Amino acid sequence: MPKPHQLRIICPNGHLGFAPTKEESFWLGAETSPDFYCCDSGSNDIGPGPVGADTCASPYEWQKHDLELMLIASRKQGVPMIIGSAGDTGTRSRVDRYVAIITELARQHSLPKFKLAYFYSDVSKQYLKSKLKTGHAIQGLDGRPDLSEEDLDNTNRIVAMAGIHPYVKALDMGADVIIGGRSSDSAIFAAPAIRAGFTEALSYYLGKVLECASFCAEPYAAKESVIGTITDHDVKVTAIAPFQRCTIASVASHAMYERANPFYEYVAGGMLDMTDCVYEQYDEKTTKITGPKFVPVTAKIKVKLEGSGKVGERFIGIAGVRDPYTIANIDKVIEWARAQVEERFGGQEYRLFYKVYGKNGVMGDLEPIQEIRSHELCLIVEGIAPSKEMAEEVTMIGTRQIFYARLPEVKGTAGTAAFVVDEVLPASPAYRWTINHIVEVDDPMELFELHLIEIG
């Protein structure tokens, strides 16, 4: 295969399915016949719930809508389509769900035969256990200690963050459509560029700038298409929506988005260094970038892991407080309610949290404003326990006792809280991120199970 002098990739959405792709800019982009249709569909931004419970954060109809646009356009043109981190989490069941959607869409549209590759990113607890048993540390990220056996035992589901490797292999196998499990966003775009012979530095930069679609353009607008072009010398990124432009400011500031540091991006296989990137306005809607570097790993490849564990069943209670005396003594009210729960469930395993909106409900300990300035407060009570029955009762006592709070000077002796509903509401179970770690692997494919099928 001769190396092309450039490769053009369209990205229609920064998180496929999370909110629907805007169709006008997508079709304007498709008319220019890009070489690849690539999109990321997942994020750990949505918290530990969906991975732990193995659910989506996005509605099925939106996912189908977005997949349909990309499938129809890419098949019509006869170019590959790549989706990473299927169904918000990139777990096995989410990959299967997207494979089923693609299969169904192909049938509905009577598409000619094509090859569909898909891979799973799920990691078994057994695999990590044997790593720990053989003395391989699973290194903690972002200040976390190395993974303990206890945290592993308390984990329900684990996914590994794929780099370019399963994508390159799937393309080598002739895939027309790829549905990926959990993946680094940038790898989804870098894979076809690296495979075509472009440098790792520019290829990963291409991925980095495209992954959030129109977030690298201005004015601010999500879900609009952008197109990235890679050559031997530079990356150019172009806004497609008629009202948007990719400017030096918008592209450079996007390098900062959702990441601890604007200069470094870590992927399985190395680190993209953007310190010396130079941004130039190439035309009205396009910014040109030169100068990224890539530092490949010299030792074994490290793959990032995400794991979520269930903490318990959960209910939510809501209470409003208007009496200024009660507001001034809100900490005592909460103390009272906590004591009532403890009286009933003392010694048992439960957790109870109060978020006081009007005081520090949003920022908690980070809130610089110490005094309460609001004339009313909203208390959100979060009760967690091993069973639904107990979680409901914990939350119910913790909420209703705000109503019965015993304050010496209170005037309103018929109840010290206002309720929107005199009940507590079932919420999804509580999960926590048990794993934000990296594992060393001998073979970058060892955590990813790749399949190829024919559709149509």
Next chain:
Amino acid sequence: MKGKKLVELAKTIRSKNAGPDKITFDIIFKDKASYELVKHSRVITKQSIAKLYKIPQEKISDFVEFDPACAIKFTIYRTLASGSPGETDIFGCQQYPPLLDVAVPMK
């Protein structure tokens, strides 16, 4: 010497998750002049941020003055990982407002 608030000089002030254990803050300025003014005023430093958010400086993992975007960016470790029981801001996107009122001295 009169002063301005950071909100008057910046075009974007935002906070957002950077992975499950960190929140990152971006202050992006309207123009090079505003950026340089704030950068040299030293009102946004590791020390001032630690004081504003009442956290020890070790809780700030990154602090960068990012010239290409006319931006100051810093990242802090969360006390509770995103979405954990008791945690209040899954996306970490409402932790920036204390920055809006930071006073910037004008010459």
